[in-house]
Amino acid sequence: MPDKVPTGQLPAEQQPQSGTRRKFLRDSAALAGTSLAGGGLLGASTAVAAEPLPIPDSNKYLGRGVVSVPYGKPSKFEADILRRNVEWLTPDTIASISFSPIQDMHGIITPGGLHFERYHGGCPDVDPDKHLLVLHGKVERPLKLTRDDLRRFPQHTAIHFLECPANGGMEWKGVQMDSIQFTHGMLSCSEWTGVKLSTLMEAAGVDPDASWMLAEGGDASAMTRSLPLPGAKDQYGKDIPDGTELLKDAMVVYAQNGEPLRPEQGHPIRLLIPGMEANVSVKWLRRLKFGDKPWVHREENSRYTELMPDGKARQFSFYQEGNSVITYPCPDKRIKEPGFQEIRGLAWSGRGRITHVDVSVDGGKNWREAKLMEPVLSKALTRFTIPWEWHGEEALIVSRAVDETGYVQPTLTQLREARGTNNIYHKNSQQVWRVMPDGEVKNVQIVNV
Amino acid sequence: MSRSSMCKAPLLGIALAIAGSAGAADWGSIGTTIAEEDLALWDIDVNYLGDNLPPGGATAEEGEPVYLTKCAMCHGDFGEGARGYLPLAGGSRDSLSGDRPEKSIGSYWHNAPGIFDYVRRAMPFFSPQTLSDDEVYGIVAYMLNMEDMVEYDQLVDADLLRDLKMPNEDGFWSDDRPDVQNARCMQDCYDVDPEVKGKAVIGDVSVGAVPKADTD
Numbered sequence: 001m002p003d004k005v006p007t008g009q010l011p012a013e014q015q016p017q018s019g020t021r022r023k024f025l026r027d028s029a030a031l032a033g034t035s036l037a038g039g040g041l042l043g044a045s046t047a048v049a050a051e052p053l054p055i056p057d058s059n060k061y062l063g064r065g066v067v068s069v070p071y072g073k074p075s076k077f078e079a080d081i082l083r084r085n086v087e088w089l090t091p092d093t094i095a096s097i098s099f100s101p102i103q104d105m106h107g108i109i110t111p112g113g114l115h116f117e118r119y120h121g122g123c124p125d126v127d128p129d130k131h132l133l134v135l136h137g138k139v140e141r142p143l144k145l146t147r148d149d150l151r152r153f154p155q156h157t158a159i160h161f162l163e164c165p166a167n168g169g170m171e172w173k174g175v176q177m178d179s180i181q182f183t184h185g186m187l188s189c190s191e192w193t194g195v196k197l198s199t200l201m202e203a204a205g206v207d208p209d210a211s212w213m214l215a216e217g218g219d220a221s222a223m224t225r226s227l228p229l230p231g232a233k234d235q236y237g238k239d240i241p242d243g244t245e246l247l248k249d250a251m252v253v254y255a256q257n258g259e260p261l262r263p264e265q266g267h268p269i270r271l272l273i274p275g276m277e278a279n280v281s282v283k284w285l286r287r288l289k290f291g292d293k294p295w296v297h298r299e300e301n302s303r304y305t306e307l308m309p310d311g312k313a314r315q316f317s318f319y320q321e322g323n324s325v326i327t328y329p330c331p332d333k334r335i336k337e338p339g340f341q342e343i344r345g346l347a348w349s350g351r352g353r354i355t356h357v358d359v360s361v362d363g364g365k366n367w368r369e370a371k372l373m374e375p376v377l378s379k380a381l382t383r384f385t386i387p388w389e390w391h392g393e394e395a396l397i398v399s400r401a402v403d404e405t406g407y408v409q410p411t412l413t414q415l416r417e418a419r420g421t422n423n424i425y426h427k428n429s430q431q432v433w434r435v436m437p438d439g440e441v442k443n444v445q446i447v448n449v
Numbered sequence: 450m451s452r453s454s455m456c457k458a459p460l461l462g463i464a465l466a467i468a469g470s471a472g473a474a475d476w477g478s479i480g481t482t483i484a485e486e487d488l489a490l491w492d493i494d495v496n497y498l499g500d501n502l503p504p505g506g507a508t509a510e511e512g513e514p515v516y517l518t519k520c521a522m523c524h525g526d527f528g529e530g531a532r533g534y535l536p537l538a539g540g541s542r543d544s545l546s547g548d549r550p551e552k553s554i555g556s557y558w559h560n561a562p563g564i565f566d567y568v569r570r571a572m573p574f575f576s577p578q579t580l581s582d583d584e585v586y587g588i589v590a591y592m593l594n595m596e597d598m599v600e601y602d603q604l605v606d607a608d609l610l611r612d613l614k615m616p617n618e619d620g621f622w623s624d625d626r627p628d629v630q631n632a633r634c635m636q637d638c639y640d641v642d643p644e645v646k647g648k649a650v651i652g653d654v655s656v657g658a659v660p661k662a663d664t665d
Contacts, residue, residue, distance in 0.1 A: 091532055091533030116639070121574070121577065124462060134483065141482050143481070144482070145479070152479050153476060155501075174521060174646065175646060199544070199643070203480065220577050221570070221577070235497055236619075238622075238623050240623055260621070295493075295496040296497035296559050296563060297566055298571075301560070302558055305621060310547035312621065313620060314626075317624040318624065356633070363645070365637070368635075381476070387608075398642065402633060410630065414629045418628045422550050434647060444645050444646060446643040
């Protein structure tokens with residue numbers, strides 16, 4: 001296994017170089033008060049083996065030639081890094097969801113083939129030369145655009161996460177999944193390239209008093225969502241202020257991580273609304289209609305509304321609030337050897353940049369600030385790390401994100417007090433993992449604080 | 450595009466590059482304008498007020514055979530659900546504030562025109578956008594009849610759907626988050642023992658460790 005650490009040694013990336021050793025020890029020592037500490041490094045022993053290391057086999061035979069695999073694939077030894085689904089969650093795989101293996105991700109970019117999938121009517125294969133995007137309704141010039149047309153507009157590229165608002169939703173009532181892939185894997189992050197929505201709106205001459213836009217997909221569900229523009233009011237007459245933020249960075253995208261969109265992500269084109277729940281980033285996008293009222297379609301009342309204890313439901317809760325999770329150790333990546341561990345994780349917020357991530361190993365009584373790894377981008381996955389010295393004691397490890405609005409990721413107890421347990425969506429509470437004496441890691445919930 | 454026009458294209462491009470100034474934003478030449486009339490088969494959205502509902506109509510009696518043929522295998526003969534698909538009728542309003550909320554058309558949906566919209570765009574699941582407008586009206590009528598909202602022989606058309614009062618139409622409010630204010634406490638944040646729950650508390654549905662995929 002790639003993360004196997006031989007007894008008494010550290011993998012190369014964890015060996016402090018002499019120049020950084022002092023700083024490393026200082027950082028580690030700062031965590032001593034909560035038993036987050038470094039020090040096992042000094043105990044690495046040197047033993048002389050009976051035989052010298054053999055020459056590796058791969059040094060002694062020729063490898064494959066170029067283009068033996070014209071579109072490259074992961075090593076066959078990494079074959080368990082896969083999207084997975086939960087069979088009992090949906091009656092079929094057509095209107096269903098799969099989960100990204102975030103326990104195996106070491107960057108902020110999700111490889112195209114591992115991006116989580118969410119289909120409302122399956123994944124169609126759409127010919128990009130036949131696909132059309134139509135802009136109409138309250139516009140001066142109703143427009144029909146091919147992908148070639150879209151590629152002529154000024155390009156815009158940005159890195160953003162997408163997260164299903166039901167991520168973690170199975171855990172509202174209690175622990176269900178002893179797996180980070182299933183508690184947090186409706187989450188991926190990509191570099192997206194396309195054209196800004198505001199550019200297309202300019203091209204079509206969208207009426208200044210258009211305050212809502214309907215996005216519609218070219219799939220079997222003809223998925224629709226109403227999206228607010230500046231001046232939007234809901235069906236009860238209340239202001240929806242999200243349109244101004246939406247127009248800053250919304251895009252119609254045709255590329256993902258530098259290549260054409262994957263079919264699973266809406267090839268040939270999709271809408272991409274950074275920071276918002278992923279279902280509004282309508283895939284296989286075929287139509288944008290501009291109007292002055294929300295449509296209040298099935299996906300914005302029967303689904304994607306948050307039912308509260310009083311029987312009423314919050315609607316148009318578009319943005320994904322600040323969130324984080326520890327990806328090592330986690331139920332899918334147990335601790336194999338005691339001693340130095342680098343706690344690693346992901347943080348993200350639909351409201352902007354992550355500014356701090358704090359980590360506790362005592363169930364949230366005491367916290368230390370983790371280090372954020374560059375790049376730290378708005379509405380993108382952000383990696384954090386903190387060193388930890390572990391010697392077989394039971395521990396409750398948990399992370400807490402803070403974003404640029406000052407929002408502090410809540411506890412599950414706080415979220416349940418505000419929203420009950422029937423919500424399904426937007427469960428962005430702190431995730432606690434219980435580290436057992438043998439290094440096994442369990443999904444747990446702290447229910448009183 | 451003919452060969453001769455292809456040959457001319459680069460020349461035209463050069464002419465524009467000379468005439469226009471770099472950096473000017475004029476998207477007018479990109480894409481093709483289209484008349485609203487050409488979008489008759491695409492412009493299928495119906496909003497909550499019932500704007501854009503088509504002419505026609507049908508009764509539950511007329512919709513019943515279509516429903517039983519094309520919908521009942523997943524939704525049940527009486528909307529009670531089947532094969533793991535949730536019920537679409539029969540939910541109680543009181544349940545919405547209980548432990549097991551029943552989100553049916555009558556108990557939860559905000560508006561009636563949206564039912565027409567959804568059935569027309571996405572149903573039947575295995576062959577969407579194949580029903581006639583009258584068939585959609587008939588299916589909607591059958592569902593509303595199961596929810597005791599229209600009579601079995603009552604015509605359901607655009608006017609009826611626009612005027613129909615849905616029981617839960619005031620059951621929603623728009624996003625008012627953040628609804629939780631946490632503090633960034635760093636030391637001694639609480640002084641009780643944490644109560645830790647580690648097993649599924651509703652049913653025995655834990656799936657355990659992630660299954661290993663086959664490797665070659």
